[in-house]
Amino acid sequence: MVRRIRISQRAFPLFISIVVILSMLLAACGNDDEGDSDMAIGAQDSEAPQAASADEEAQASTSEFRGSVEQAESEPAAGQLALDRLVIRTAQITLTVDDTLSATGSVRNLAITKGGFVFSSTTYTEDDRQYAQLTLRVPAERFDETISDLRTAPYVIEVEREESSSQDVSAEFVDNESRLTALEETQRRYLALLSEADTVDEILRLERELTDVRSQIETIKGRQNYLSEMTSFSTITVTLRPDGETEDEPDDGMAVTRIFESAWERSIGALAGIAEAVIVIAIFAAFFVPLSIGTYALYRAARRVTARIAE
Numbered sequence: 001m002v003r004r005i006r007i008s009q010r011a012f013p014l015f016i017s018i019v020v021i022l023s024m025l026l027a028a029c030g031n032d033d034e035g036d037s038d039m040a041i042g043a044q045d046s047e048a049p050q051a052a053s054a055d056e057e058a059q060a061s062t063s064e065f066r067g068s069v070e071q072a073e074s075e076p077a078a079g080q081l082a083l084d085r086l087v088i089r090t091a092q093i094t095l096t097v098d099d100t101l102s103a104t105g106s107v108r109n110l111a112i113t114k115g116g117f118v119f120s121s122t123t124y125t126e127d128d129r130q131y132a133q134l135t136l137r138v139p140a141e142r143f144d145e146t147i148s149d150l151r152t153a154p155y156v157i158e159v160e161r162e163e164s165s166s167q168d169v170s171a172e173f174v175d176n177e178s179r180l181t182a183l184e185e186t187q188r189r190y191l192a193l194l195s196e197a198d199t200v201d202e203i204l205r206l207e208r209e210l211t212d213v214r215s216q217i218e219t220i221k222g223r224q225n226y227l228s229e230m231t232s233f234s235t236i237t238v239t240l241r242p243d244g245e246t247e248d249e250p251d252d253g254m255a256v257t258r259i260f261e262s263a264w265e266r267s268i269g270a271l272a273g274i275a276e277a278v279i280v281i282a283i284f285a286a287f288f289v290p291l292s293i294g295t296y297a298l299y300r301a302a303r304r305v306t307a308r309i310a311e
Contacts, residue, residue: 086173086227089143089234091164093150096157096241100130103155103240110153111136114146116233132240143234150238157243169227176227180220187213 097103100123108118116138123132138146151159190213194206 085168086170086231087140088167088169088227088230089140089164090166090237091143091147091162091235092237092239093147093159093163094161094239094241095150095153096160096243097155098157098243099155100132100240100242103153104132104134106153106155107134107136107150107238107240110146110149111138114138114142116142116146119235129242129244131242134238134240136236136238137233138236140232140234143236146236150236160241169231173224173227176220176224180217180224183213183217183220187217 095103104121104123108121111118111134116136119135119137121132121134123130125131136146147162147164150156151162187210190206190210194203194210197203197206
């Protein structure tokens with residue numbers, strides 16, 4: 001029994017050595033597995049950014065056209081905050097003046113002095129009185145100033161009528177700019193597709209689309225130019241009338257005289273008509289009376305001859 005215990009004590013260091021070696025081997029295997037797993041995780045981590053970047057590139061390429069359109073719509077919207085209000089202002093004013101011709105020249109000079117011009121003018125005479133109408137285009141910022149100068153001009157006797165109106169076209173202008181930017185981007189893309197087209201049918205289809213887009217672009221540009229012109233220069237229509245008080249109103253005596261004069265003129269007219277009728281009758285009588293007398297004489301002679309033959 002004692003001998004067996006000694007043998008076990010001698011084998012114990014060997015047993016410990018074996019256990020330590022096995023533990024080291026197991027630890028090494030565990031480290032290899034962890035290394036492999038760490039490499040796998042690292043590979044996954046490295047592949048994730050690549051996949052994310054690929055998705056981002058796909059999304060960017062897919063939404064490129066959408067982004068360009070949204071940018072075209074957002075840029076004018078952002079610029080709207082800094083855009084001044086676009087207002088079309090018009091006015092009509094009727095003035096009584098002492099001298100129409102002189103006042104017409106003064107109104108022309110006023111428009112030029114304010115930095116504007118005379119768009120159209122008309123001068124006409126009615127009942128021996130001269131009238132004039134002028135359409136002025138003046139800078140929008142000098143609209144009120146020009147109206148005030150017309151009211152207080154030295155040649156003006158009275159302001160008979162004055163009307164003014166305003167139309168805000170800011171929203172329409174910004175919306176047209178958005179549409180114009182989007183259409184120009186569409187035109188560029190159609191041109192790019194046209195350069196790559198291979199078949200005749202495809203070329204003709206793209207040409208038709210381009211023609212339609214260009215027509216819309218020209219229409220919007222024309223409208224934008226009109227709005228810019230109308231908001232930059234306001235329109236004032238000036239009507240000049242002569243002073244009606246310069247003509248003396250007839251009194252009662254003159255009215256009675258005019259009545260007698262009118263009656264006398266009508267009587268003279270009636271007498272002239274009667275005289276004309278008498279003259280006409282006399283002319284016809286000069287032809288018909290001798291003819292009638294001759295006819296009657298022939299008739300009597302024929303009857304006498306007939307009576308003698310019968311006897």
